[in-house]
Amino acid sequence: THLDYIEKCALAGAETVLLCETALPYPLNEVPDHVIKLSLIAEEYKISILVGSLENDGENQYNAIYRFNPDGSLDKENYKKRRLVPFGEYVPMRGFIDAVLPFLSDISMLDKDVTPGTDTAIFDTGSAKIGSIICFDSIYENLSIDSVRDGADLLAISTNDSWFGDSRAAYMHTAQARLRSVELSRYTVRSANTGLSCSITSTGEIADSLPILKGGYLICEVKVMESRTL
Numbered sequence: 001t002h003l004d005y006i007e008k009c010a011l012a013g014a015e016t017v018l019l020c021e022t023a024l025p026y027p028l029n030e031v032p033d034h035v036i037k038l039s040l041i042a043e044e045y046k047i048s049i050l051v052g053s054l055e056n057d058g059e060n061q062y063n064a065i066y067r068f069n070p071d072g073s074l075d076k077e078n079y080k081k082r083r084l085v086p087f088g089e090y091v092p093m094r095g096f097i098d099a100v101l102p103f104l105s106d107i108s109m110l111d112k113d114v115t116p117g118t119d120t121a122i123f124d125t126g127s128a129k130i131g132s133i134i135c136f137d138s139i140y141e142n143l144s145i146d147s148v149r150d151g152a153d154l155l156a157i158s159t160n161d162s163w164f165g166d167s168r169a170a171y172m173h174t175a176q177a178r179l180r181s182v183e184l185s186r187y188t189v190r191s192a193n194t195g196l197s198c199s200i201t202s203t204g205e206i207a208d209s210l211p212i213l214k215g216g217y218l219i220c221e222v223k224v225m226e227s228r229t230l
Contacts, residue, residue, distance in 0.1 A: 002023055007041065007045070010047050015127060017049045019049070020160060021134050025053075025054070027054045027061070029056065039072040039073070048070060050132065050156060051068070052064070052065055053066055054114075060115035061114050061115060062080040066078045079117065080117025080118075082118070085136050089113070091113060129152050129153050129154065131148065131150070131152025132156050138177050139173075144186075154188075154189070154225075155181070155188040156190075157191070158191050159173070159192045161192045162193055170194075170212055174196045178200050181204050184229055185227055187225065189222060195213055196210070197210040202223070
């Protein structure tokens with residue numbers, strides 16, 4: 001499904017394709033066949049592809065965004081989610097919880113705790129410097145601020161909002177992304193696996209959107225902006 005959407009976006013003229021958080025819900029570096037598929041489609045259509053996946057470096061596991069370049073190469077550096085969801089991606093005070101409240105450990109999506117990233121990892125596509133944000137990251141304004149201070153002229157949020165369904169929570173999460181755009185005077189593109197996917201102007205207006213629980217893709221025109229806000 002993702003490959004089909006990527007191809008349709010490329011044929012419609014997209015320069016960069018943004019997939020949702022953990023679009024590939026496993027360590028991408030452990031599945032070389034899928035790396036090859038994504039590399040080939042990036043090279044064929046001369047596009048950049050930002051794809052959410054996991055990374056396992058042997059010691060730690062990360063929730064990450066990888067970038068495939070228009071020449072088919074995969075960036076050595078990726079963006080690693082900086083703010084993790086408690087009991088979703090890690091168990092706080094795991095030793096104590098396992099001993100005293102073991103049922104709380106079972107809530108976690110993963111058997112192994114995810115490790116938070118520590119830097120902004122700006123992706124420079126040539127036409128934009130993209131500051132990646134993953135899901136829960138978008139609630140914390142300091143993370144987007146750090147991305148802009150490190151040179152981001154466009155913000156890109158990849159998120160997994162499937163647990164929200166079509167409840168108000170999905171719209172609230174999107175509203176927080178609009179705040180990030182207003183605070184920093186940056187366009188934001190938001191890719192959510194079940195919605196709400198959208199592009200947001202630097203004044204917080206939703207310019208293009210794909211409704212919640214509706215399959216498809218968006219082709220958006222955005223502005224890259226270098227100005228700084230107070």
